[in-house]
Each structure stands twice: as structure tokens, then as C-alpha cells.
Amino acid sequence: MKLDLRRGSIRLVVVLLAAFLMALNIQTFVNAGGLYPGGAQGLTIIIQRIALKFFDIRIPYTPINIILNIIPIYIGFRYIGKKFTLYSMIMVVFNGFFVDLIPSHVITHDPLLISVFGGIIAGVSLSICLKVDATSGGTDFISIFLSQRKGIDAFPIILAGNCIILTVAGILFGWDKALYSIIFQYVSTQVLHIMYRTYQQQTLFIITDKPAEVCEIIYRISNHGATLMHGEGSFEHNNKMVVYSVVSASDIRKLIPAIKEVDDGAFINSIRTDRVQGNFYLKPRD
Template sequence: MKFEPKEDIKRIIIVCIAAVIMALNIKSFVRTGGLYPGGATGLALLIQRAGDLFFHVTVPYTVVNVALNAVPVYIGFRYIGKKFTLYSCLMIVLTSVLTDMLPGYAITYDTLLISIFGGLINGVVISLCLLMNATTGGTDFIAIFLSDRKGIDSWNIVLGLNVVILGAAGILFGWDKALYSIIFQYTSTQTLHVLYKKYQQETLFVVTNHAEEICDAISRATNHGATIIEGQGAYKEQERKIVYSVVSGAESKRVLRLIREADPKAFINLMKTEQVAGRFYQKPNE
């Protein structure tokens, strides 16, 4: 586990900012709307409210959230990456403590607005952590574990798991808040899909006269291979080569820039890939 002072200080600062935003979102949106946002956060709030309502015991959010993250943190250390998990632990603990300490300000009491904008903020915070090679904890660890193992974007699977938690909330505390919570979670997941594309794949077809240079550029930038296909232009009947490759959605903009540098006249077709079977390189988490 190698530490790089400049990069690690930057990551710590951004993770701390993300923790503050997450805690404020929980206090100002989630609790004001009486929502259960899924994952460890939603389950912790569910346990807290059940303790207050049925047993008249107020359990600190920090205690519940840290306990719920024990197994996901073990999965992170064991299967994902030690450095990744350490930054995630910082996010989990800091968010938990700040949620107990910071005062809550009700920006609006409209539950629909709370569900939409609270979900947007939640998705932005999760994306910010993931871009810094960390996570907010809970089901995020499970999503990354499944994505690394299966090579697919598994956030929708986690959305399905969260619906189970929301179903329990609906049975215990009423279906209106549970249904609004599903809107919150769906908004958060869709925001995450837009901002974080590591586990989304895109297919490249590049018609060019500089196939070897483009293949080298793709390999250097992404560590992905490429296939050169012989072709012929239909209009002028001139020989052309087609470079075929699949890259991560997070890498596609950089790859397009490098292709343009290698051949400004290249014709590029970039398509969203539903699923890849076989060996597809994913940069491992630290």
C-alpha cells in the first residue's frame, strides 16, 4: 500500500468535503422528509426510528452506521483494496459523527422536492467519493465487488436490494414515505450513472489510415487491446483499416482525443456497450 503525499492529501480533503455534504443532506433533506434512502444509511435510520417508536430508545447514528458497515468494510479489505477501504472508513466515520453533531435546517417540507434534490445530492456525493477511489460505505462496497467480479455496472442490482429495505420501512412506518424513498434512491442511482462511468463500456470503430498508431494510443492510455480489420471504402474503393476496441466509459473522452491526435481525419463511431464477455481489463482499486 503506497502513499503519495500530494495525491493523498487531495483525496482526504475531498472525502472530508463529501462527508460534510452527505451529513447535511441526511439532516436537511432525508430526516426532514422522513425518508429511508437505502443502503447502510437507510437501514441505520430505519433502526433508529424503530428504536424510538417501539422501544423508546435513541441509538446514536454513529453506532448503528459503523456497526452496519463492519461486514462491507471486511469485503473491501479482503477483495477490493486496502487503501480504497481506508478512505472509505474515513468517509463512513466522519459522515456518521457529523450526522450526530451538525444541526439540521429544513430547506423545504415538500416531500417530492426533498426526494428529487436529496437524491441528486446523494448521487453527486457517491460519485465524488468513487472518483477519489473511495466510497460512502454499505451497499457501495457490494456494488463495486460485483462490478469487479462480473465486469458489469451493478448499481441497478443494488437499487433492487435497497427496494427490499424500503419495503420494510413501508410495512413499519407507512407506504407514502417508502415510495418517496424509492424516488430518492432512483434519482441517486441515475445521477451516479451519469457522473461515474468506470463500469460502463463503450465500443470504438475507427476508420483510419493510421491503424497501428491508434492501437498504440489506445493501449498506452487504457491498457486495452484492439483489433485491426481490413476494409474498403465504398465510394472511392480505396483500402481502409478499421480499429475495433472496447474501453471504459470513464476513459472514452481521453481515447477520442488521442485518436484525433494520431489521425485528425479518422472516422470514429462510439457506441454504448450493453455487456462484455471475456477478458476486459479494469484498473484495480488500491
């Protein structure tokens, strides 16, 4: 009970920190550069700017963002996990609260610096949020649902939605801001791929004299099985066992040292895997 309470407290603190960092980024780099993030955040900002420019109405960030997240939150509760969705709702609500609370501040007027460093902060804030099993809402729910429950690569769908947002922004507010927003989104995506690797896979080919021990390590650390193949060395023509397995990229940093500890002579080839079809285990969200 105490351990669960401690974990929940840490999770809440990290989510609130991510919400504040993301809000700070919106009120400095994003608004200063007139940029448009992807997903529900970008759509929220577009609605705000349309209301201000064409109707001279200043709408708070929070109510728009919450309304846009109603359907994604339903998807989260129904298909992904209740605790996961609850912490994501906290992220959405407090992110909006901090955006409306923090005054806008210009750090630099250089649009390239704004795009790059704003993208870095956006990627970092989303990554630390995902590491404690929460999201910033919007398309993150849809992406996780399609990846985890349907085995579908959601990137083309999310990209198409972001392209629509940037097209609307370019038509209404100028193409220079829309083009710089592409840099912003690209940088944030790259930071996310570096820091958060749960939905990325790696293929392992391990030539070892201790296949049983290696398979046990793979199963214990990653909850994935392995396939054993017989091989023959081309130089000395010795019989070798090849262990083949596909694991989550986030497990690689634990797996390889553990395998080398059991068999320091093992030859390990780790290859990035673009797509997996079939029964691939993913840790439940709750």
C-alpha cells in the same frame, strides 16, 4: 514521497468533504422528507426510526452504521484494496460523526423537491468520493467486489435489497415516504451514472488510415488493446482499416481528441456497452 503525501492529503480532504455533504443531506432533505436512502445508510435510518417509534429510544447514527459495515469492510480489505478500504472507513466514520453532530434542519416541506434535490446531493457526494477511490461503505463494497472481481452486474442485487428496505419502510412508516424514496434513489443513481463512469464501457469502431498509431493511443491511455479488421468503402471501394476496441467510458473524453489529433480524418463511432465478458482490464484500486 512528497507527491504521494500530497495525493493522500487531497484524497483525505475530498473524502471528508463528501462525508460532510452526505451527512448534511441526511440531516436536511432525507430526515425532513422522511426518506430512505439505499444500502447501509437506509437500513441505519430505518433502525433509528423503529427504535424511536416503537421503543422511544434515540440511537445515534454512527454505531449502527459501523456495525452494518463490518462485513463489507472485511470484503474491501480482503478483495478490493487496503488503501481503498481505509479511506472508505474514514468516510463511514466521519459521515456518522457529522450526522450525529449536525442538527436536523428543514429547508422545504415539498416532498417532491426534497426527493429530487436530496437525490442530486446524494449522487454528487458519492460521485466525488468514488473519484478519489473511496466509497460510502455498505453495498458499495459489495457492488465493486462483484463488478471488479467476479464480473457480475451487481445492480439487480442492490435493487432487490433496496426494494426490501423500502417495503419495510412502507409497512412501518407509510407508503408515501417509501414511494418518494424511489424518486430520491432514482435521481441519485442517475447523477452517479453521469458523474462517475469508471465501471461503464464504450465500444469504439474507428475507420482510419493510421491504425498502428490509433492502437498505440488506445493502449497508452486506456491500457486496452484493439482488434484490426479490413473494410472496404461502399462508394469508392477503397480499402480501409477498422479498429475495434472496448474501453472504460471515463477514458473516452481523452481518447477521441487524441485519435483525431493523429488522424483528423478518422471516423469514430462510440457505442455504449451494456455488458462485457472476458478479460477486461480495470485499474487496480491500490
